[in-house]
Amino acid sequence: MKKLQLTDAETVLFTRISRKINFFARMNMGLLEEILKRIEYYQFDKGEKVCRQGEPGDSFYVVAEGRLGVRVKTGLIFSRKVAELIPGDCFGEMALLTRAPRTATVACEEESKLFILKVDHFEEAVKQNPAFAEEIKKLADARKSALNK
Numbered sequence: 662m663k664k665l666q667l668t669d670a671e672t673v674l675f676t677r678i679s680r681k682i683n684f685f686a687r688m689n690m691g692l693l694e695e696i697l698k699r700i701e702y703y704q705f706d707k708g709e710k711v712c713r714q715g716e717p718g719d720s721f722y723v724v725a726e727g728r729l730g731v732r733v734k735t736g737l738i739f740s741r742k743v744a745e746l747i748p749g750d751c752f753g754e755m756a757l758l759t760r761a762p763r764t765a766t767v768a769c770e771e772e773s774k775l776f777i778l779k780v781d782h783f784e785e786a787v788k789q790n791p792a793f794a795e796e797i798k799k800l801a802d803a804r805k806s807a808l809n810k
């Protein structure tokens with residue numbers, strides 16, 4: 662994992678991506694600007710795990726580049742792939758909303774770049790913007806149902 666500088670180009674990229682994500686699209690510009698001030702940008706290698714099932718979560722992620730796999734354990738050794746995440750997708754919301762451990766392991770299937778929002782700033786965004794809160798909770802509920810199937 663390598664921290665990258667958030668240049669103007671990435672700021673534009675985040676704004677563009679966030680407009681395509683349902684819940685960010687409903688955010689007002691003021692809040693989006695607040696988030697932009699707090700967002701960090703990281704590069705992950707192919708094979709690198711971004712978060713691990715069962716561990717506590719402290720960040721929310723938006724995929725800028727690359728492809729990641731979401732896997733849940735089916736036993737001590739084996740796991741099942743439940744989803745693939747591509748640019749414009751986000752993850753890591755479930756542990757932050759419920760304060761429960763990560764529900765899945767998310768690993769890079771190719772070199773990937775992610776925008777990262779730390780828990781305090783994520784919670785601030787949820788508190789400040791009911792539309793964001795509503796959409797992110799909907800997403801977490803849908804993913805929870807998918808995991809329980």
Ligand code: CMP
Pocket residue numbers: 712718731743744745751752753754755756757762763764765766767804805807808
């Ligand atoms: P969290 O539990 O914090 O950490 C693992 C993340 O994987 C989880 O939040 C979701 O963002 C994501 N995730 C879990 N299940 C699915 C799913 N079925 N489809 C897509 N993403 C998922």
